[in-house]
Amino acid sequence: MDDAEKERKRRQRMRSIAIAWILAGLAVLFFIVTIVRLGGNVANRPL
Amino acid sequence: MADAAISIAAAKIETGAGGDVADYVALMKPRVMFLVVFTALVGLVAAPESMHPVLALASLICIAAGAGASGALNMWFDADIDARMARTAARPVPRGHVTPEEARSFGAVLAVGSIVCLGVMANWLAASLLAFTIGFYVFVYTMWLKRTTPQNIVIGGAAGALPPMIGWAAATGGLSLESFVLFLIIFVWTPPHFWALALLRTGDYAKAGVPMLPVVAGAGATRAQILIYSLILAPLGMAPAVVGLGGALYAAAAAVLGAIFVVMAFDCYSKREGEAADRAAKNLFGYSVLYLFLLFAVLLVEHGFGIDGGSFVSFWAS
Numbered sequence: 001m002d003d004a005e006k007e008r009k010r011r012q013r014m015r016s017i018a019i020a021w022i023l024a025g026l027a028v029l030f031f032i033v034t035i036v037r038l039g040g041n042v043a044n045r046p047l
Numbered sequence: 048m049a050d051a052a053i054s055i056a057a058a059k060i061e062t063g064a065g066g067d068v069a070d071y072v073a074l075m076k077p078r079v080m081f082l083v084v085f086t087a088l089v090g091l092v093a094a095p096e097s098m099h100p101v102l103a104l105a106s107l108i109c110i111a112a113g114a115g116a117s118g119a120l121n122m123w124f125d126a127d128i129d130a131r132m133a134r135t136a137a138r139p140v141p142r143g144h145v146t147p148e149e150a151r152s153f154g155a156v157l158a159v160g161s162i163v164c165l166g167v168m169a170n171w172l173a174a175s176l177l178a179f180t181i182g183f184y185v186f187v188y189t190m191w192l193k194r195t196t197p198q199n200i201v202i203g204g205a206a207g208a209l210p211p212m213i214g215w216a217a218a219t220g221g222l223s224l225e226s227f228v229l230f231l232i233i234f235v236w237t238p239p240h241f242w243a244l245a246l247l248r249t250g251d252y253a254k255a256g257v258p259m260l261p262v263v264a265g266a267g268a269t270r271a272q273i274l275i276y277s278l279i280l281a282p283l284g285m286a287p288a289v290v291g292l293g294g295a296l297y298a299a300a301a302a303v304l305g306a307i308f309v310v311m312a313f314d315c316y317s318k319r320e321g322e323a324a325d326r327a328a329k330n331l332f333g334y335s336v337l338y339l340f341l342l343f344a345v346l347l348v349e350h351g352f353g354i355d356g357g358s359f360v361s362f363w364a365s
Binding site for chain 2: 004007008010011012014015017029032035036037
């Protein structure tokens with residue numbers, strides 16, 4: 001594997017890791033925002 | 048545009064490794080994004096209705112992503128111009144690290160994502176304003192005005208002036224005179240800010256075929272226009288105090304900061320030759336960034352920490 005190919009794979013891996021972090025961050029953000037918007041209604045829902 | 052496309056393609060083959068994460072961050076113009084987020088934060092905090100901190104943070108993330116989308120789409124369309132200018136030649140697309148198509152896709156995904164998320168998390172008025180801002184910056188400023196008229200940054204400045212209104216709309220679900228005043232301040236601030244930079248980069252803009260005011264009308268006319276806009280901006284900076292958005296602390300800060308702006312604009316107007324002229328333009332450009340930052344920072348302090356030194360209007364009415 002030459003240097004150019006190694007560099008291409010390194011950059012691709014870094015991009016993939018960044019996308020994974022962003023997706024994880026968005027999942028957490030959506031969860032928290034949902035809880036905040038629902039407010040106390042989460043506890044008051046019929047079981 | 049064809050020459051630039053060839054050079055971009057050649058550079059891409061040379062590097063061949065695709066964009067690094069830093070290249071995608073650079074596509075979003077982080078320094079512009081900071082000013083957008085900061086002014087949106089001030090609109091959000093200064094609004095009369097408070098927003099849950101989590102929703103406020105989520106809204107600011109959406110606004111930041113929207114600003115990033117505008118930057119990426121601008122770099123996609125302007126790759127030919129950027130390649131010809133020293134200031135922008137190192138951007139990811141002209142360097143060949145990111146293809147124009149990748150920049151376009153990245154910008155489009157960010158734009159749609161940021162608008163939808165802001166609509167869901169805050170409200171659809173704020174999301175509509177964000178959509179309008181991105182659309183205006185990309186379609187009206189970048190694709191049309193920038194290449195056709197020396198008034199490009201005057202009209203296009205509306206896009207950069209909207210973030211405080213978006214922040215205000217996110218918090219209140221509406222618009223108001225106060226938020227429009229914040230819009231007006233940035234709108235009038237934009238021409239002297241960009242023309243001071245253009246005076247230093249006239250050769251670059253001429254080479255790239257961008258009809259900036261110093262290229263079309265000359266440095267003298269540009270200096271006169273800078274002074275005129277500064278004379279409008281200084282009193283306009285006081286307007287938040289008049290409409291009750293800013294207190295006495297803000298009024299004092301706006302008066303001092305505005306006076307310094309006019310003095311520096313006059314310095315730029317009167318020094319027309321050689322190194323002194325360049326230095327005056329450079330100083331004005333640097334100060335213009337500081338001016339807007341401090342003006343909005345004072346509003347943030349007054350509203351965020353409840354320190355306003357009393358009402359400016361009632362002080363004069365008593």
